[in-house]
Amino acid sequence: MPDPALDHEPELLTITEAADVLRAPVATLRYWRHLGTGPNSFRLGRRVLYRRADLHTWIDAQADQSPHR
Numbered sequence: 001m002p003d004p005a006l007d008h009e010p011e012l013l014t015i016t017e018a019a020d021v022l023r024a025p026v027a028t029l030r031y032w033r034h035l036g037t038g039p040n041s042f043r044l045g046r047r048v049l050y051r052r053a054d055l056h057t058w059i060d061a062q063a064d065q066s067p068h069r
Contacts, residue, residue: 018050
């Protein structure tokens with residue numbers, strides 16, 4: 001029987017992992033963080049982390065703001 005914990009994606013993502021989810025360069029996420037316009041992030045020690053749910057919430061908000069074709 002497969003272990004459900006092994007199939008679970010991590011909730012906390014590094015900036016590199018978040019960039020992969022968003023299909024954006026890491027530098028873009030750093031710039032958005034500097035401007036305060038990107039997805040919510042936080043520092044844990046020296047690392048910048050993103051919650052997977054925050055990324056999806058931010059993506060949905062961006063889709064809601066864009067003009068529909």
